[in-house]
Each structure stands twice: as structure tokens, then as C-alpha cells.
Amino acid sequence: MKLGNTIKISFRALRRNKMRSILTALGIIIGVAAVIAMVSIGNGAKSQMESQIASLGDNVILVFAGNWSPGGVRSGWGGAGTLKIDDALAIKREIPSVVAVSPEVRGGAQLTAGGENWSTGNLLGESADYLDIRHWPLAEGAGFTEQDIRTASKVAIIGQTIATQLYGDDSPVGKILRIKNVPFLVTGVLTPKGLNLMGQDQDDIVVLPYTSAMKRVTGGTNLRGINVQGSKETDLATTKDQVVSVLRQRHKIGPQRDDDFTVRTQEEIAKVATAQTDVMTALLGAIASVSLFVGGIGIMNIMLVSVTERTREIGIRMAVGAHGKDILLQFLIEAAALSSSGGVIGIILGIAASKIVSGMTGWPSLISVSSIVLSFLVSSAVGIFFGFYPARKAAQLDPIEALRFE
Amino acid sequence: MGTVIQLEGIHKVYHTGEVDVRAVRGVSLDIAKGEFVALMGASGSGKSTLMNILGCLDRPTKGRYLLDGKDVSGLDRNELADIRNQKLGFVFQSFNLLSRTSALENVELPLFYSKKPFAAHRAREMAESSLQLVGLSGRADHHPSQLSGGQQQRVAIARALINQPEVLFADEATGNLDSRTSIEIMEVFQKLNDQGITIVIVTHELDIARYARRNIILRDGQVLSDEPVAERLHAVEELKKLIEAQQAVQLEP
Numbered sequence: 001m002k003l004g005n006t007i008k009i010s011f012r013a014l015r016r017n018k019m020r021s022i023l024t025a026l027g028i029i030i031g032v033a034a035v036i037a038m039v040s041i042g043n044g045a046k047s048q049m050e051s052q053i054a055s056l057g058d059n060v061i062l063v064f065a066g067n068w069s070p071g072g073v074r075s076g077w078g079g080a081g082t083l084k085i086d087d088a089l090a091i092k093r094e095i096p097s098v099v100a101v102s103p104e105v106r107g108g109a110q111l112t113a114g115g116e117n118w119s120t121g122n123l124l125g126e127s128a129d130y131l132d133i134r135h136w137p138l139a140e141g142a143g144f145t146e147q148d149i150r151t152a153s154k155v156a157i158i159g160q161t162i163a164t165q166l167y168g169d170d171s172p173v174g175k176i177l178r179i180k181n182v183p184f185l186v187t188g189v190l191t192p193k194g195l196n197l198m199g200q201d202q203d204d205i206v207v208l209p210y211t212s213a214m215k216r217v218t219g220g221t222n223l224r225g226i227n228v229q230g231s232k233e234t235d236l237a238t239t240k241d242q243v244v245s246v247l248r249q250r251h252k253i254g255p256q257r258d259d260d261f262t263v264r265t266q267e268e269i270a271k272v273a274t275a276q277t278d279v280m281t282a283l284l285g286a287i288a289s290v291s292l293f294v295g296g297i298g299i300m301n302i303m304l305v306s307v308t309e310r311t312r313e314i315g316i317r318m319a320v321g322a323h324g325k326d327i328l329l330q331f332l333i334e335a336a337a338l339s340s341s342g343g344v345i346g347i348i349l350g351i352a353a354s355k356i357v358s359g360m361t362g363w364p365s366l367i368s369v370s371s372i373v374l375s376f377l378v379s380s381a382v383g384i385f386f387g388f389y390p391a392r393k394a395a396q397l398d399p400i401e402a403l404r405f406e
Numbered sequence: 407m408g409t410v411i412q413l414e415g416i417h418k419v420y421h422t423g424e425v426d427v428r429a430v431r432g433v434s435l436d437i438a439k440g441e442f443v444a445l446m447g448a449s450g451s452g453k454s455t456l457m458n459i460l461g462c463l464d465r466p467t468k469g470r471y472l473l474d475g476k477d478v479s480g481l482d483r484n485e486l487a488d489i490r491n492q493k494l495g496f497v498f499q500s501f502n503l504l505s506r507t508s509a510l511e512n513v514e515l516p517l518f519y520s521k522k523p524f525a526a527h528r529a530r531e532m533a534e535s536s537l538q539l540v541g542l543s544g545r546a547d548h549h550p551s552q553l554s555g556g557q558q559q560r561v562a563i564a565r566a567l568i569n570q571p572e573v574l575f576a577d578e579a580t581g582n583l584d585s586r587t588s589i590e591i592m593e594v595f596q597k598l599n600d601q602g603i604t605i606v607i608v609t610h611e612l613d614i615a616r617y618a619r620r621n622i623i624l625r626d627g628q629v630l631s632d633e634p635v636a637e638r639l640h641a642v643e644e645l646k647k648l649i650e651a652q653q654a655v656q657l658e659p
Contacts, residue, residue: 005518016506312502313504315502316502316503316504316515317515317519318487319463319490319496319502320490320491320496320515320516320519320565321487321488321490321491321492321516321519321520322487322519323483323484323487323488323519324483324484326519399463400458400463400464403498403502
């Protein structure tokens with residue numbers, strides 16, 4: 001028997017019950033569309049997360065004050081007050097593979113310029129190397145220098161949002177920015193970065209020399225953290241270990257005691273973040289897979305009905321010489337045709353749905369070829385899996401009884 | 407003439423619940439090539455069971471069945487299916503055509519399950535000539551629902567003939583038809599038999615059996631009598647008589 005003919009027969013049977021075929025396929029269509037849409041949104045989130053982490057800079061190691069360990073009491077990032085400027089300088093001085101460090105303090109402040117005012121929570125005090133470490137170029141103007149750090153000059157670099165809010169269309173470079181009423185000279189404007197994954201505006205930022213920030217804005221001498229840039233030639237993990245041992249030594253922490261600081265490399269941060277989005281993607285995919293499974297049960301149900309309805313047809317085919325496997329194949333192809341055509345439509349709908357969702361909500365979506373191929377294969381497999389039982393039932397019918405069936 | 411069918415002590419026992427039903431109890435008979443046999447008997451006589459065994463739809467519990475010299479009593483499901491496909495043709499009481507499928511495609515159906523593949527145009531030619539044999543060449547594209555009962559049965563006969571079977575089986579083939587159409591169908595059978603095709607029909611109607619050449623009567627699963635038909639009816643003549651009689655009725659005022 002020719003396979004082509006069997007396929008023809010199967011499709012003809014599906015065409016005869018158009019409405020039923022469409023409704024049955026709908027279960028698969030919705031299932032596949034859901035899987036495609038959910039996974040592409042999940043992948044989109046992941047890829048955005050990755051690009052965010054890449055924007056941290058190259059070979060970056062972040063040191064935070066306080067121990068960030070699961071369990072125990074925590075004082076929040078940088079709240080422990082254990083890092084000092086000297087720690088940062090020691091890291092730079094004692095570890096050869098450290099290229100640059102930027103001690104970091106952070107605070108919020110009311111900003112005014114001319115008649116406008118603006119409140120920001122992202123007032124950073126950094127070293128002159130900060131922009132290099134973060135790979136964050138200036139859109140215009142210039143950064144501050146070592147000289148500015150030493151003298152705690154009243155200079156500031158601002159983000160795009162603050163530039164627009166306070167200066168409108170004018171260039172802020174060379175203008176005065178009042179921070180808590182202390183006048184600072186704006187020397188540069190950062191290139192815009194947009195929103196981060198949490199929806200926070202990364203351009204709502206003011207960067208000052210850390211000495212100026214400590215003296216004029218945040219007060220005190222405690223650092224929130226230290227940005228460290230390792231050299232490309234040395235393994236980042238090695239550099240990290242050296243940072244840890246330098247700090248332990250300086251803080252006089254005994255062998256059995258926990259660190260009073262936390263060190264994370266860029267890769268570790270990336271790993272945690274992508275693990276989160278992976279979990280999210282898997283969860284969304286799993287929920288969507290349930291509907292695919294339900295669609296499969298729908299196929300099984302209809303195929304069972306179809307086998308009963310067509311018992312006599314099966315009897316006739318057997319009487320004129322059809323083997324059990326011919327009948328099996330006929331019904332299997334029918335089930336597979338239902339589910340795989342549902343799969344194709346579902347893929348198209350799923351792509352459309354993910355585009356619409358990301359268009360409406362602004363969430364990124366990333367449709368991968370592998371998820372399309374996979375969901376097509378899975379939908380076909382669902383048809384074959386759920387079609388097998390009814391098809392086998394048909395193939396095992398006794399021709400005499402099948403012919404007598406009313 | 408050689409022997410096509412040879413039954414030796416055929417038994418068939420059904421196990422239904424606690425009671426064993428012995429439907430056929432030791433039937434032995436030979437049917438030669440070119441014969442036209444009518445298998446008769448009341449319901450419960452075992453004629454349908456014997457027919458299913460003869461038609462290779464069922465296997466005997468005991469005994470030997472030689473079809474065309476080959477023992478088929480021990481074959482498995484698939485081998486029996488191949489025998490049905492290659493050597494036997496079936497006509498049923500309820501026509502058993504595939505609905506919403508043209509007459510031509512219904513006739514082609516056995517070729518579809520044939521071991522040797524047929525080119526589409528070759529299958530079409532064979533189906534057309536088979537339809538011609540039963541006088542339905544003009545109706546090839548009609549669906550069963552567009553055909554009368556007699557025409558549907560002719561399509562079924564054409565389907566049974568397409569593989570040029572050794573034996574043509576008809577199980578109560580005229581049971582659903584009126585008397586005139588029944589005679590027309592018997593005319594087709596007689597014509598085919600005259601061309602040398604072996605035919606076995608099952609019927610409970612005496613006058614239908616008289617169109618055959620040999621009558622075998624079964625009772626309680628055994629052969630009661632087996633003799634040639636003494637006064638054989640010829641469908642062509644009977645049809646003529648019937649038409650005349652019907653006209654006479656219509657002519658009367």
C-alpha cells in the first residue's frame with residue numbers, strides 16, 4: 001500500500017468533518033501558540049537581562065559592604081559601613097591584575113538649576129575611572145580627573161534624564177547644578193541607557209567625585225561598595241580571590257570568621273540573573289504545555305469517536321484486504337495531520353501573539369527557530385501519541401464484527 | 407475443472423460465556439471451478455459462519471480448508487487479509503460501500519491494499535472495466551447516496567471483481583432489494599458465472615437459490631442436502647416475464 005494514498009484518505013476524512021477537525025485542532029493551536037508566545041517572551045527577558053549585565057562593563061568585580069549570605073541577618077547592600085577608601089586604594093595598589101577601582105558612595109538629593117528642580121535617588125560618588133569601568137561614554141563634555149578627586153572639586157556628570165528635566169533643550173555643560181543648594185559645575189552628560197529590567201530609569205543619575213560626594217552630600221567616610229576592573233589577561237575568579245584576601249587581611253578577619261563584605265564578579269551576577277529568567281521561561285513554558293497536553297486529549301477523544309463511527313468502514317477495508325497496520329497508519333496519520341496542522345497555525349498565532357504582547361506592554365520578545373521547530377515536532381508527536389490508542393483500537397477490530405456494526 | 411474449495415471436517419465453536427456454541431459441526435464439501443453454489447438454511451443453521459470461514463474472514467476451530475490447493479485454515483490475520491485481497495471477492499447484504507466516495511473509488515479500494523502497487527491510471531482502467539462488467543459504466547463518478555439499491559449492489563459486485571478473484575461470495579446479496587432488482591442482480595451473477603467465475607451465494611430465499619446451479623442446505627451446522635438445481639431459473643427470462651406481468655397490470659383499466 002502506498003503511503004501517499006493513505007495520507008490522501010486521512011485528509012479526506014478530516015475534510016468531511018470540517019467543523020470537528022477545526023475544533024479539535026484548536027486545542028493544539030492554542031497550546032502551541034501559548035508555548036511559542038510564553039517562551040519567546042521569556043527568552044526576550046533573558047536576552048535583555050544579558051545585555052544589561054554586559055553593560056556593567058568589562059571584567060568587573062563588585063565589592064559591597066556587608067555580608068550577603070542567605071539566612072543570617074543582613075543590613076542591606078552596602079549598609080554595614082565596613083568598607084573604607086583605603087580598602088579601595090589597597091586593592092588597586094596590592095593586586096597587579098586590577099586595572100582600575102572606583103570607590104562608590106550613593107545617596108539621594110534635591111537638585112535645582114535655574115528655575116527647575118528635580119529629586120534623584122541616584123547620586124553616586126565615584127573615581128575618575130568609573131566611566132571606563134562601566135563602559136559608559138559621555139554624550140558631551142568631559143569627565144572629572146584625579147585632581148578633582150584629590151581636591152573634592154564641585155564638578156558633576158549628569159544623566160540624560162536630569163539634563164532634560166533641568167536644562168530642557170539647552171546644553172548643561174558649563175552650567176551650574178545645585179545639589180542640596182551647593183553649586184556644582186556640570187562637566188559632562190552621559191549617553192542615554194534607557195530603562196533597566198526593573199523599569200528603573202538608568203539616566204536619572206548624577207556622578208560626582210567620591211570625595212566631593214562624601215564631603216558635600218552623603219557625609220561620613222563609609223563606602224557603599226567598590227567597583228573593581230580586572231585585567232583581560234588574568235582570570236576574573238583569580239582576581240576576585242585576591243580581592244577577598246586583601247580585604248580579609250585589612251579587616252583582620254580570622255580564618256573561621258565570615259567576610260564582612262561581599263564580592264561578586266560580573267559572571268556570577270549574570271549567572272544569578274539568567275537563572276531567574278530561565279526559571280521564568282521554564283515556568284511559562286510548562287504552563288503553556290499543559291494546554292498542549294489538553295489539546296492532545298481532545299485529539300484522542302475525537303479519534304475514539306471517529307473510530308467508533310467508522311467501524312463499518314474499517315470492516316469494509318479489512319474485508320477487501322487491509323492489514324491491521326494499514327488501518328493503524330490511516331488513523332495515526334489522521335491524528336498527526338490534525339495536530340501538526342494545528343501546530344503550524346499555532347506557531348503563526350504564537351508569533352503574532354508574542355509580537356502583540358511585546359508591542360502593547362513593551363516587554364521584549366525573542367522568537368527562536370529552535371522553539372518553533374520544537375513545538376512543531378512536539379505537536380506532531382502529541383498527535384501520534386494520543387492518536388495511537390484509538391488507531392490501535394481500530395486496527396484490532398474483528399472484520400466480521402466491524403462489518404455487522406450498526 | 408479443478409477444485410477451488412475443499413473443506414475437510416470443518417468445525418467452528420464459539421465460546422460465548424459459559425456455553426459453547428457449535429455453529430458448524432463437521433462440514434466437508436468440494437466446490438469446483440466455475441460452479442454456482444447457493445448455500446441455504448434457516449437462521450442458526452451455521453450458513454453465515456460457514457460463509458465467513460469460506461471467505462477467509464474467520465478461521466475454523468477444527469478441520470482443513472484448501473483454497474485453490476493451499477491450506478488456509480492456519481493462516482494469521484494478515485495472511486488471510488492478503489488471500490481476501492488477491493483471491494476472493496465479497497458482496498454483502500448491506501452493500502457496504504464507502505459513503506461520500508465515488509463508485510469508481512469504491513471499486514478501486516481492493517487495489518489500494520494490494521501487495522503489488524498499481525499506477526493510478528492503471529487502477530482507474532481496471533475499475534472502469536469492472537464497472538462495465540456490471541453495466542454501470544455511466545455512473546463511475548456517482549456517490550453511493552446518488553445510486554439506487556440495485557446500482558449500489560452492482561458497484562459492490564464490481565469491487566469484488568476487480569482483482570479477478572477465484573471465488574465470488576455473496577452473503578444475502580439480494581436481501582435488501584425488491585424482487586425485480588433481485589432478479590437483475592441474479593442476472594449479473596449468472597452472466598459472470600457463464601464467463602467462468604466461481605460464485606457462492608448465501609440465501610434463505612428458495613427462488614433466489616434456484617438461479618444457482620447447485621444448492622447446499624445446512625441444518626444445525628451440518629450439510630442436510632447437496633444437490634444440483636433441477637429446474638434452474640434464468641434471470642433474463644424471469645425478468646422478461648416480470649416486466650410483462652407488470653405491464654399487464656398497468657394496461658388494465
